[in-house]
Amino acid sequence: MKDFVIRNKNNIWYGIFPALERAGFIHACSCRLHGDSAIVPGTLNLALHVGDDMEMVLHNRKAFAEAVGVEASCFTTCQQIHGSKVVQVTEDLIGSGAFDFATTVSETDALITNIPNVPLLLFYADCVPVLLADTETGAIGLVHAGWRGTVAHITFKTVAAMVEAFGTNPQHLLAAIGPSIGSCCYEVDDVVREQAKGYEEFFLDKGDGKYQLDLWGMNSKQLKEAGVSAENIVVSGVCTNDNYRLFCSYRAEQGKTGRMGVCLCAATR
Numbered sequence: 089m090k091d092f093v094i095r096n097k098n099n100i101w102y103g104i105f106p107a108l109e110r111a112g113f114i115h116a117c118s119c120r121l122h123g124d125s126a127i128v129p130g131t132l133n134l135a136l137h138v139g140d141d142m143e144m145v146l147h148n149r150k151a152f153a154e155a156v157g158v159e160a161s162c163f164t165t166c167q168q169i170h171g172s173k174v175v176q177v178t179e180d181l182i183g184s185g186a187f188d189f190a191t192t193v194s195e196t197d198a199l200i201t202n203i204p205n206v207p208l209l210l211f212y213a214d215c216v217p218v219l220l221a222d223t224e225t226g227a228i229g230l231v232h233a234g235w236r237g238t239v240a241h242i243t244f245k246t247v248a249a250m251v252e253a254f255g256t257n258p259q260h261l262l263a264a265i266g267p268s269i270g271s272c273c274y275e276v277d278d279v280v281r282e283q284a285k286g287y288e289e290f291f292l293d294k295g296d297g298k299y300q301l302d303l304w305g306m307n308s309k310q311l312k313e314a315g316v317s318a319e320n321i322v323v324s325g326v327c328t329n330d331n332y333r334l335f336c337s338y339r340a341e342q343g344k345t346g347r348m349g350v351c352l353c354a355a356t357r
């Protein structure tokens with residue numbers, strides 16, 4: 089079976105990881121097909137922070153929620169500032185940012201929770217979504233990892249936060265890396281490499297101070313360092329820049345794009 093498959097329900101298209109689904113975790117990585125947006129008309133932008141028409145975004149979110157089978161009013165979001173702060177979603181935070189950006193969990197790039205059926209929702213256009221699912225306790229983590237968050241070890245820190253908050257044994261974690269920019273298309277310069285000590289192996293030297301950077305590899309390394317088994321790490325292998333007609337890509341569209349949403353719910357155990 090493939091590690092990542094595309095589905096369609098009610099004309100809403102999204103990708104899922106069969107391994108996560110088999111373990112009982114509701115999740116989805118939205119495609120940009122259909123929907124409505126004032127930024128890129130006819131696309132399913134799910135983010136409120138990119139200057140889009142608010143009514144259109146909320147309509148898109150409702151359609152996405154219905155297709156995935158979650159409650160749109162419970163979407164719990166965070167501000168995503170390319171930092172490395174991890175916040176535990178407790179009852180009082182459910183629905184943060186569901187209907188307006190002002191109430192989103194501030195200055196945070198990863199959320200964890202053990203409350204079942206609360207859809208965490210983070211937004212991406214080339215940055216790396218890392219989905220974490222504790223098959224023993226049902227707890228989850230959802231990470232937004234661009235290069236800045238990755239060099240700040242956000243994925244490692246999110247696993248550590250789950251260990252601390254829920255007693256997660258990393259050996260029981262399933263980890264999935266969603267559609268995002270691949271090393272095939274991600275050129276960076278010395279500024280990035282100088283801040284990525286210990287990750288030199290993921291920079292392919294192109295000469296003239298340019299490198300192709302493998303963020304999937306960097307985040308996989310952090311997962312393993314945090315105790316996740318290599319066989320429990322699934323990579324979608326989908327490059328958003330190559331597949332910008334299906335997923336949102338900041339690079340492919342020169343910044344004029346919406347955001348895809350990745351949704352993940354904790355499971356009942």
Ligand SMILES: [Zn+2]
Binds near residue numbers: 272
């Ligand atoms: Zn690519």
